[in-house]
Amino acid sequence: MEGLSRRQLITGAGALALGAMLTRFISKAEAKGGTTEKWPWPYEKLDPKKTAEIAYEEWYRVFCGAAVISSIFSQLAEKIGDPYKSFPVDSFIVLEGGMAGWGTICGSLAGANIVANVIIGPRIAGPDCEHGHVIGSNIMKWYSEIALPTFVPSNPKANKDKIVQTTSNSPLCHISVGKWMKAYGFALASNERKDRCARVAASVAYKLVEDLNAWKDGEYNEEVAWSPAKHFGITGQQNCNECHGSNIPEAPKMKK
């Protein structure tokens, strides 16, 4: 501030100098690891039910993946501010329909993996950050094995009297929604199917907050439950025969 008069500070010239100073302040903060590349990000325990209700409503604005992210980051942005306020949540609408409609990973699961790894950190950031990877991976196993949706919203937009729950045995959107549509007979464009997927996003958000709260309390002690690369020599899901039938190929082995 040396060499700047009070008058300069409240005029255009001062504003420019102040701008330059701000830039220096901000760069310094960032060089120290700043707000985003230092893990874990600050976390305050959230209410799973409230989070799930937000995810359900947000589904109708930004669909599955961004709804899960928004349900958690919007609350943390309010409680904590940055780095959550600087995360471009709405861009993750692209996770919808298994990535832009291609039916690959369920967007709610992609969103959950992103949330866990953004908050707790990438597994390469040190032993304190490995739980992000574990929570993300194990929520895919939970999702594959449980009858979904588990969460019932306070004000459902459809399926008000009852809803069929189905077990996907897969983290893939195409298989998860396909099995539900087959069991229930509703089309992709129906209000019933939309409500089902909004409830799935809410169910995943609920489970994710339970896990994050346990982690915050030092009580999340699970290890990765599904390691196909280690056991089968290839990345993959757990229901090989559903696509391969009985003729499951064996992955090439390392030469001794």
Place this chain on the structure above:
Amino acid sequence: MEGLSRRQLITGAGALALGAMLTRFISKAEAKGGTTEKWPWPYEKLDPKKTAEIAYEEWYRVFCGAAVISSIFSQLAEKIGDPYKSFPVDSFIVLEGGMAGWGTICGSLAGANIVANVIIGPRIAGPDCEHGHVIGSNIMKWYSEIALPTFVPSNPKANKDKIVQTTSNSPLCHISVGKWMKAYGFALASNERKDRCARVAASVAYKLVEDLNAWKDGEYNEEVAWSPAKHFGITGQQNCNECHGSNIPEAPKMKK
């Protein structure tokens, strides 16, 4: 600044007051859409080859998905600064192996979709932002149909004399890497397979920068090429019979 003396500004009291003022400035900027929730993000054209070389090297640090994101955002952070500097790139290591090793969407494709939608914007942000969705979706079709990898790095870590290229007919990690491993006979843990996936990340980053540069020039005029929800009534990829065989189920239709 009224009421603050020059002396106050260069002392602790001044720093506190300045801090409060900064907070007001920043909050105001954010309330207006600020740096991250206003699209498109500033973009300067990048060199596809240089980007691909960065992606190749970054693969060995943060793997496929984060390597694609890092190859583009690290250059834009250097050229432009924020909002790119505030994006937690390394967290996206979780995209590896089709999401934490589950073999779903190829991490390079997930990374490409995220980059396109973070820069250009979510499709709900207005007609100027729809190209993010289109570029992301169409790069999955390109990936599925072309023999990969297309990019040859300057200093490959393996496959130095030759490399087999394979066509996945799918955006899934399990299928893409599985077909390559079958054709070439190398294990997942081999240096040859790692080099192959690093080259795939580099190939996707190269193609993505070509598309982003065309978009920046107003010359990206493609429309979404694969719309399974519209045509088949379910999200999905384009090779139905590869998993279903000839017995492809029909999705429930809307009641008239």
